[in-house]
Amino acid sequence: MREAERRIAEGSNRLTDALHRMWSFQRQGDFDSARQQMRDVLAVEVVPYYRELALEQLSGMSDEP
Incomplete structure (x- = not known):
C-alpha cells in the first residue's frame, strides 16, 4: 500500500x-x-490516471495561443 501511495504522490x-x-x-x-513536458511525463509515469491526463494535454495542445 505504501508503494502505491508513493507512486501516486510522485x-x-x-x-x-x-x-x-x-x-x-x-x-x-x-x-x-x-x-x-508532457512527453517527458509519459516516458516515466506509471499511474494510469496521470498518464491519461498527460495524453489529454498533449493531444489537445494547439499550435497557437
Missing part, C-alpha cells in the same frame, strides 16, 4: 510541475517545448 507532483512548465512555454509561444 506522479501528482511530476504532472503538476510539468503542467506549470508547459503553461509557461505556451505563454512564450514555444509549443514544441510545451509538448515535450
